[in-house]
Amino acid sequence: MAAGAPRIFVSHLSGIAVFDPAGDQVGRVRDLVVMLRVGRKPPRVLGLVVELTTRRRIFLPMTRVTGIESGQVITTGVLNVRRFEQRPTERLVFGELLDRRVTLTETGEEVTVLDLSVQQLPARRDWEIDKVFVRKGRKGGAFRRNKGETLTVEWSGVSGFSVEEQGQGAENLLATFEQLRPADLANVLHHLSAKRRAEVAAALDDDRLADVLEELPEDDQIEILGKLKEERAADVLEAMDPDDAADLLGELPEADKERLLSLMQPEDAADMRRLMAYEEHTAGGLMTTEPIVLRPDATVADALARIRNPDLSPAHAAQVYVCRPPEETPTGKYLGTVHFQRLLRDPPYTLVGSILDDDLQPLEPDAALPVVAGFFAAYDMVAAPVVDDSGALLGAVTVDDVLDHMLPDDWRETEYHLDETTGTTGEVGADGA
Incomplete structure (x- = not known):
């Protein structure tokens, strides 16, 4: 539903059909899942309980709902068919x-x-x-x-609805920090006791926990993942950026890694295995396998629609990569890149194949970290394509991943973080001083 559209009463959602982008019905809405908040703040809608044609009830996150209109729900087409299990902080409408x-x-x-x-x-x-x-x-x-x-x-x-202020459950801690950026919430989690950290992690929804895990030190990531149920751990890994998820999986014992991979969607597991085949501090080990890929006959309007996706980081949305089909990595032949500034300068009907930047040589997957960093510094880039010997686009490296691997291991504890009491930022040392 577009911003500014009329509100929808939940009684009108009961039993309505859920469709994928191709128009095929996948199930019907049976309930809405919300998270109550401290005081009188409106509850956040986390997702829908959808009953599939097989009678199984699954959870559909609102981030995968593209429209609610004319008595139907339209999804992105990506469904996790594991049976829905209500969590302690969730309420059914x-x-x-x-x-x-x-x-x-x-x-x-x-x-x-x-x-x-x-x-x-x-x-x-x-x-x-x-x-x-x-x-x-x-x-x-x-x-x-x-x-x-x-x-x-x-x-x-x-x-008579909301969580009580004086409670000490995870709900209250989540409500207190719900407006924090993932990096700042990660800093809060890092300094909690192991028990409280596990409680808060269990209460976060999959997408939010995935964002926070990406910002945590390696030891915290492993600890939190190990305390989740295996099926949920697989869901969270799927929600993470592929390169971060692959790094985390690579730190687990072989048996645990294979068990989690077997629980993931086959295409996600394939991406993880492909990334783990590269050395960690190379372009292949740093890249994401989910850049924006377009065919040369796509238009500027198509490209702008793709980079408007609010789930994309600024670095991922900075440019699109033009390739011959297929449009998912590893793709057909890589043709070039179009930066978003160029997209803003050309008419919407312009074909992206006619405005390519193909002067720069793409990165090779085995390029070492210093080579990658030098490429970014020399050409003022925020993202760069990674292409194999056959000319196929494998993925893209973003500047945040380069910085993450170049900074000291303890940089998250020695740099600027949000002051939990004042809401301001300040420099803190590893001892908290």
Whole structure:
């Protein structure tokens, strides 16, 4: 749903069909999964419980929902078919929030929740509950036609839903730090006790935990991954950038590594194995296998649509790579690169094949880290293609991965981090001083 579109009441989502991009139905919506927050902050919608045609119920993250309209849900087509398991910090809208007795904060009157509305936040892929449809008087079912005045109020206009401030559960810690960037949340996790670190990691959704793991020291990554259920650990690895996930898998004992790879989607596992075949401090070991790849007959409009993806990091969105089909790495012949600044200067109908930057030689997969760093410094690049001897695009290296491998092992503990009490940044040493 585009930003600014009308809100959707959850009663209208019950049982509606879920389709992939090709128009094939994959299942039906059976519930919504939300995470309550401290105080009166609206709950965040994490995803949908979808019942497949096989009757299995799975979890569909909202980040994989591209549209909700005309009584249907459209997905990216990427589904994890493992059976849905509710986590301690999650609440089911139909199963737990509807038909619930809550209190109007303005009058103190008890009312029954009949419906809730959800809305997508502007310029983001996050969704949250914003309105509550309630009935005054005696308790009635969520969709029953009982007597009594009905009204729609803001989420903050009722009490009886949210996590209590004085609690000490992981929910409260998550609510306190929910606005932190992954690197700052990683710093918080690093300084928690092992028990609290495991509790918070278990409560984070897969995408958020994946982002945080990428910013943690190696020992913390291994510790957290080892305390997750194996199926969930595989899900989190799939959500990580392929190069970071491959680095983490490479540090695990062989038996654990193979067990996790066997639980991953075959295409993700294949990417991991391909990356682990390269030495860590080479272009092949540093690269991601998921750059933006376009055919030469794609237009500037197509390219701009791809780099607008909010899930892409700035470095990944800085340029697109033009190749002959297939369009997934390892691709057909690499033809050249188009930088986003060039995309902004040319008309939308221009073919990317006509505006290629093909002057620079791409990196070879066995190029050592100093060679890669020198390439970035010499040509002021933020990302660079990695191409094999046959001319096929294998992936792309980004400047953040180069810096990560060039800095000292303890740089995360000696550089600037967010002050957890004041919200400001400051330099801290390894001893915390």
